[in-house]
Amino acid sequence: MAIALEKKPATDLKSLAQDIVHRAMKGGATAAECVIREGDEFSTLVRLGQVEQLKESGSKAIGVRVFNGQRGASTYSSDFSRDGLDRMVQSALDLSRITSEDPFAGIPEPDQLGAIPAELGLYYPDVYSLPNEDRINYARRAEKAALDYDARIKNSDGGSFDAATGHKVLANSHGFVGEYRRSHCSVAAVPIAQTEDGAMQRDYWFSSALSLSKLENPEQVGKIAAQRTLRRLGARKVKTAHVPVVFDPLVAVSIIEHIFEGVNGDAVYRGASFLAGKLGEKIAAEGVTIVDDGTMPGGFGSSPFDGEGIPTRRTLVVENGVLKSYLLNTYTAKKLGLQTTANAARGLAGTPGIGIGNYFLQPGRKTPQQIIAGIQDGLYVTEFLGHGANLVTGDYSRGASGVWISGGELAYPVEEITVAGNLKDIFANISEIGNDLEFRSSAACPTIRIDGLTVGGE
Amino acid sequence: MTVEQNKFFFQHYGLTQHDLERYLAAALSAGGDYADLYFEYLSSTSLSLDESMVKTASQGISAGCGVRVLSGERTGYAYTDDLSPERILHAARTAALIASGPAKATVAGFQQKPARSLYPVPLPSVDAELTAKVELLMRGDSAARSYDPRIKEVRANYADELRHILVVGSDGTFAEDSQPLARMNVSAIAKAEGSSGRGSSGGGGRVALDFFFGEKTPEYFAREAARQAILQLDAREAPAGEMEVVLGPGWPGVLLHEAVGHGLEADFNRKQTSAFAGLIGKRVASEKCTVVDNGTMPWRRGSLNVDDEGHSTQETVLIENGILKGYLSDKLSAKLMGMADTGNGRRESYEHIPMPRMTNTYMLAGEESPEDIIRSVKHGIYAVNFGGGQVDITNGKFVFSASEAYMIEDGKVTAPIKGATLIGNGPDVLTRVSMVGNDLKLDEGVGTCGKDGQAVPVGVGIPTIKIDRLTVGGTARKDPGGFMQ
Numbered sequence: 029m030a031i032a033l034e035k036k037p038a039t040d041l042k043s044l045a046q047d048i049v050h051r052a053m054k055g056g057a058t059a060a061e062c063v064i065r066e067g068d069e070f071s072t073l074v075r076l077g078q079v080e081q082l083k084e085s086g087s088k089a090i091g092v093r094v095f096n097g098q099r100g101a102s103t104y105s106s107d108f109s110r111d112g113l114d115r116m117v118q119s120a121l122d123l124s125r126i127t128s129e130d131p132f133a134g135i136p137e138p139d140q141l142g143a144i145p146a147e148l149g150l151y152y153p154d155v156y157s158l159p160n161e162d163r164i165n166y167a168r169r170a171e172k173a174a175l176d177y178d179a180r181i182k183n184s185d186g187g188s189f190d191a192a193t194g195h196k197v198l199a200n201s202h203g204f205v206g207e208y209r210r211s212h213c214s215v216a217a218v219p220i221a222q223t224e225d226g227a228m229q230r231d232y233w234f235s236s237a238l239s240l241s242k243l244e245n246p247e248q249v250g251k252i253a254a255q256r257t258l259r260r261l262g263a264r265k266v267k268t269a270h271v272p273v274v275f276d277p278l279v280a281v282s283i284i285e286h287i288f289e290g291v292n293g294d295a296v297y298r299g300a301s302f303l304a305g306k307l308g309e310k311i312a313a314e315g316v317t318i319v320d321d322g323t324m325p326g327g328f329g330s331s332p333f334d335g336e337g338i339p340t341r342r343t344l345v346v347e348n349g350v351l352k353s354y355l356l357n358t359y360t361a362k363k364l365g366l367q368t369t370a371n372a373a374r375g376l377a378g379t380p381g382i383g384i385g386n387y388f389l390q391p392g393r394k395t396p397q398q399i400i401a402g403i404q405d406g407l408y409v410t411e412f413l414g415h416g417a418n419l420v421t422g423d424y425s426r427g428a429s430g431v432w433i434s435g436g437e438l439a440y441p442v443e444e445i446t447v448a449g450n451l452k453d454i455f456a457n458i459s460e461i462g463n464d465l466e467f468r469s470s471a472a473c474p475t476i477r478i479d480g481l482t483v484g485g486e
Numbered sequence: 487m488t489v490e491q492n493k494f495f496f497q498h499y500g501l502t503q504h505d506l507e508r509y510l511a512a513a514l515s516a517g518g519d520y521a522d523l524y525f526e527y528l529s530s531t532s533l534s535l536d537e538s539m540v541k542t543a544s545q546g547i548s549a550g551c552g553v554r555v556l557s558g559e560r561t562g563y564a565y566t567d568d569l570s571p572e573r574i575l576h577a578a579r580t581a582a583l584i585a586s587g588p589a590k591a592t593v594a595g596f597q598q599k600p601a602r603s604l605y606p607v608p609l610p611s612v613d614a615e616l617t618a619k620v621e622l623l624m625r626g627d628s629a630a631r632s633y634d635p636r637i638k639e640v641r642a643n644y645a646d647e648l649r650h651i652l653v654v655g656s657d658g659t660f661a662e663d664s665q666p667l668a669r670m671n672v673s674a675i676a677k678a679e680g681s682s683g684r685g686s687s688g689g690g691g692r693v694a695l696d697f698f699f700g701e702k703t704p705e706y707f708a709r710e711a712a713r714q715a716i717l718q719l720d721a722r723e724a725p726a727g728e729m730e731v732v733l734g735p736g737w738p739g740v741l742l743h744e745a746v747g748h749g750l751e752a753d754f755n756r757k758q759t760s761a762f763a764g765l766i767g768k769r770v771a772s773e774k775c776t777v778v779d780n781g782t783m784p785w786r787r788g789s790l791n792v793d794d795e796g797h798s799t800q801e802t803v804l805i806e807n808g809i810l811k812g813y814l815s816d817k818l819s820a821k822l823m824g825m826a827d828t829g830n831g832r833r834e835s836y837e838h839i840p841m842p843r844m845t846n847t848y849m850l851a852g853e854e855s856p857e858d859i860i861r862s863v864k865h866g867i868y869a870v871n872f873g874g875g876q877v878d879i880t881n882g883k884f885v886f887s888a889s890e891a892y893m894i895e896d897g898k899v900t901a902p903i904k905g906a907t908l909i910g911n912g913p914d915v916l917t918r919v920s921m922v923g924n925d926l927k928l929d930e931g932v933g934t935c936g937k938d939g940q941a942v943p944v945g946v947g948i949p950t951i952k953i954d955r956l957t958v959g960g961t962a963r964k965d966p967g968g969f970m971q
Contacts, residue, residue: 427885446959
């Protein structure tokens with residue numbers, strides 16, 4: 029079975045991937061899978077108006093996974109010479125003699141394989157269409173807009189422009205072969221503001237898109253970066269308190285990412301997740317609906333098939349607070365007696381892990397301003413520092429900074445504080461969801477309010 | 487002078503001294519001040535065990551060359567994973583474009599560094615070694631499971647790599663090194679009625695496989711992981727607010743890495759973006775604190791014979807008796823700031839531009855006994871293990887997350903508490919260090935530091951210390967000791 033994803037002749041890389049699978053089978057493998065990744069990158073950093081870094085390159089690598097009955101192993105290489113590839117295949121076959129028999133190991137069944145027919149619009153050659161001078165100017169314009177915005181912006185970690193394209197090929201011994209290309213570009217500014225007493229604050233803003241034509245104007249990016257930086261100036265500490273906390277979209281994403289980590293099949297089958305065994309149970313507040321959708325046209329996390337060659341799909345993870353589905357690949361689905369949700373993430377080496385497609389919390393109706401207006405005394409978090417979440421116990425404690433809410437308004441910046449609770453309570457206490465859902469990467473979340481957290485300070 | 491032509495890249499890729507000169511000349515063809523080439527060949531092996539089965543075995547090879555051109559404060563960079571002369575020349579010409587003008591710098595004769603050997607170079611992996619690595623995982627699994635019947639899940643990983651590098655620069659730099667790195671890790675989950683806990687322990691360094699059969703066995707890591715997981719079953723809520731904090735010796739040295747280490751990397755100070763900028767010669771710590779970065783410790787995970795710009799590593803005093811003495815520099819920042827190159831130019835791989843990074847960063851031992859330090863605390867916490875940390879170098883705020891901590895009440899260590907984040911301000915946290923123990927310990931060899939998306943192995947270390955005031959981010963509404971203000 030060969031799945032034609034594009035109406036183009038098979039590329040050299042597709043035939044190469046099939047050839048590697050063939051070589052592995054000839055060498056004695058009972059099943060095999062080959063992945064090839066090719067990419068180009070360009071990046072430039074302008075600091076205080078001068079080009080500071082310019083980087084341009086391309087790379088290519090190949091990986092093979094083989095099975096010797098129920099024993100699996102994998103190898104990878106950046107050496108595409110005949111000898112290099114032969115050594116890679118032989119090493120994988122040798123390695124598969126030392127791993128354990130695992131009754132659940134293997135590649136997907138033939139009837140599971142394929143790709144979604146929709147045109148996803150993931151590749152735009154225009155990310156490379158500009159001459160170098162214009163690309164540098166994107167970075168320069170974003171930084172200049174930040175520096176010009178206010179006299180207190182006195183320094184900068186620079187403005188940047190990045191572009192990249194990638195090409196993925198996957199083939200396996202059930203006859204699957206597929207490929208897709210992806211493009212990406214982004215512009216960012218990182219200004220530094222200073223008060224008269226010399227205290228500095230830094231923040232950033234960025235725009236990213238699959239096509240240059242969808243990238244926000246660099247001046248707009250620089251201006252928002254400046255505003256975000258200025259609002260941190262003069263930040264103070266606060267007394268330890270138990271108050272409502274509002275999370276801006278950039279930090280709110282990390283809260284719903286903890287749900288992803290909790291429904292990740294790897295953590296679920298090992299009992300290493302506080303959400304294991306909770307299918308059908310209420311794990312979050314009433315209005316919380318979380319979706320993972322790998323099929324959204326133009327999505328940062330979309331692809332025609334997952335890391336094992338299974339067509340991507342849309343999965344309802346949480347519906348009105350009730351846990352509806354874990355996110356699984358073939359292995360974890362078999363372990364749990366369920367069906368894969370096509371969330372296999374395949375690197376060059378090792379067994380496939382689990383990744384998101386486009387993962388988001390369904391927006392609510394209130395604007396962020398309305399959410400803040402409903403709070404007499406509280407905290408608006410704009411940045412986290414550190415990673416203090418324990419997925420086994422649900423214990424949660426992170427460094428934070430943001431703005432104090434007083435009388436329904438943003439009053440003054442605060443820093444050097446902690447936000448702590450238990451993830452089980454945190455999800456149950458999502459009391460407001462904003463209407464401001466916007467994708468800046470493959471995961472997105474609107475503004476949310478959570479009650480019952482401990483804000484640690486003086 | 488001619489260099490010895492019996493080395494790795496000369497042998498495996500047929501490189502000649504003439505080739506190197508030609509590539510560097512191409513890199514300087516548009517008028518750059520300096521150019522260098524970084525050749526890398528990395529082979530790695532990784533095995534992992536889960537549910538008492540070795541489920542993953544993986545090996546890989548990656549090789550490439552990065553070409554860097556400096557022109558004033560500007561850096562041009564390009565790399566290739568194809569080591570053919572055409573591709574390297576193409577990369578060199580691409581990187582060259584950071585400068586614009588006629589070629590001015592020329593390639594000096596190469597000066598080979600005298601060889602230094604801080605770590606052994608193991609022979610290439612053979613089948614017998616693979617079997618031994620599988621045995622390590624199996625032993626780790628069984629030791630963790632037999633520690634306590636409440637241990638329900640165990641994972642074990644073993645990974646090693648051997649990195650060959652060659653750095654040549656237009657100033658005559660010629661340095662080769664072969665850098666082994668190995669690590670084993672065991673993690674465990676404990677479950678009991680209504681509660682669960684997790685623990686993790688690992689170690690290694692620039693060592694060979696025999697290290698795990700002698701100095702630090704799988705049983706050592708397994709028992710430690712299981713002990714931590716069981717301990718968490720009975721942990722109570724951590725307090726919130728400012729209080730006295732005692733850090734145990736070893737891995738809690740991650741405090742130094744986050745609170746001061748990053749802020750002293752020269753690139754941030756050259757750009758005046760660090761909270762430590764302009765503080766050389768000023769007091770940034772109590773007089774009991776002396777902090778060094780030392781890349782020359784044999785076997786250590788953060789050590790290097792030469793850095794990734796071909797410069798010998800060294801021991802650099804950062805803070806001496808509380809006074810800020812120096813920064814960690816690479817070639818570019820040393821030149822632009824008019825300071826010595828401390829041999830801290832590091833990069834993740836040939837795809838990355840080098841920058842100032844730490845190696846092994848630690849505080850020298852003081853005179854107090856750990857027992858006296860704990861006895862001096864009326865109400866506070868004793869934190870002995872950490873997950874990791876992060877810093878915002880511009881405003882100086884840093885966090886690190888305790889994974890094993892206890893209450894100290896009336897000078898005695900009492901109940902274990904749940905994980906809590908500690909948060910503070912880099913330029914003043916060490917001024918509050920009132921006691922420094924005589925028990926300096928380095929970590930087991932597990933640290934990986936991330937900066938600008940580049941990961942490099944590092945070491946940290948610290949003796950037991952007391953910090954008079956630090957914010958602890960727990961959840962307890964009321965602390966039984968009633969010391970919250």
